Amino acid sequence: xxxxxxxxxxxxxxxxxxxxxxxxxxxxxxxxxxxxxxxxxxxxxxxxxxxxxxxxxxxxxxxxxxxxxxxxxxxxxxxxxxxxxxxxxxxxxxxxxxxxxxxxxxxxxxxxxxxxxxxxxxxxxxxxxxxxxxxxxxxxxxxxxxxxxxxxxxxxxxxxxxxxxxxxxxxxxxxxxxxxxxxxxxxxxxxxxxxxxxxxxxxxxxxxxxxxxxxxxxxxxxxxxxxxxxxxxxxxxxxxxxxxxxxxxxxxxxxxxx
Numbered sequence: 001x002x003x004x005x006x007x008x009x010x011x012x013x014x015x016x017x018x019x020x021x022x023x024x025x026x027x028x029x030x031x032x033x034x035x036x037x038x039x040x041x042x043x044x045x046x047x048x049x050x051x052x053x054x055x056x057x058x059x060x061x062x063x064x065x066x067x068x069x070x071x072x073x074x075x076x077x078x079x080x081x082x083x084x085x086x087x088x089x090x091x092x093x094x095x096x097x098x099x100x101x102x103x104x105x106x107x108x109x110x111x112x113x114x115x116x117x118x119x120x121x122x123x124x125x126x127x128x129x130x131x132x133x134x135x136x137x138x139x140x141x142x143x144x145x146x147x148x149x150x151x152x153x154x155x156x157x158x159x160x161x162x163x164x165x166x167x168x169x170x171x172x173x174x175x176x177x178x179x180x181x182x183x184x185x186x187x188x189x190x191x192x193x194x195x196x197x198x199x200x201x202x203x204x205x206x207x208x209x210x211x212x213x214x215x216x217x218x219x220x221x222x223x224x225x226x227x228x229x230x231x232x233x234x235x236x237x238x239x240x241x242x243x244x245x246x247x248x249x250x251x252x253x254x255x256x257x258x
Contacts, residue, residue, distance in 0.1 A: 050103050089108050111159060151191075
């Protein structure tokens with residue numbers, strides 16, 4: 001199963017809100033704190049950019065406003081497009097001015113997460129990690145420990161999103177195992193997450209520029225393909241070569257037809 005991923009920063013995001021739907025603007029105006037507003041906007045911006053690329057839409061505000069992203073009962077995001085049933089799954093994460101969206105061309109259990117690599121206390125490890133993970137952290141050199149702890153935590157977050165549970169489950173019941181082997185050409189390395197119901201989720205992780213990124217899904221995903229907003233033709237080729245989802249590419253909202 002193929003997955004795609006995109007990152008965006010606060011600097012990539014426009015100042016205006018004309019790319020948000022009317023419902024999304026109401027939601028945005030309901031946030032009291034500026035940081036929450038900024039984080040929420042960045043997550044929506046990144047997801048809309050990824051979805052528009054998948055649909056082969058230009059990233060025009062009028063078209064992006066047609067993509068309305070709402071939270072389902074479980075908290076997972078869903079995309080609503082007028083007159084279209086969206087067959088794909090996607091996940092959103094944001095941290096420290098960075099946002100990530102992972103997208104699959106079919107409906108699957110999918111979660112992604114981006115985390116800033118920073119020191120965490122021993123109490124954090126014992127409070128949130130399984131015994132196997134605690135042993136893994138203990139074996140790491142002190143200079144490598146922050147990245148390993150961040151990786152384990154990020155993969156747990158991705159797994160909980162894939163299961164539609166958020167942090168409602170005990171994270172100590174999930175065991176993340178980074179798998180042996182060299183990273184692929186894009187820097188992704190495989191991992192697996194053993195869940196409390198004996199289900200195993202598979203995924204990938206990469207570390208760059210002091211951030212760790214994880215993608216987890218069931219069924220197991222192939223190495224994620226990056227969506228490059230500066231190379232729309234290349235992105236379109238990736239999607240056309242790998243998936244049949246984008247029969248949706250021929251859909252044009254009525255408001256944009258002329």
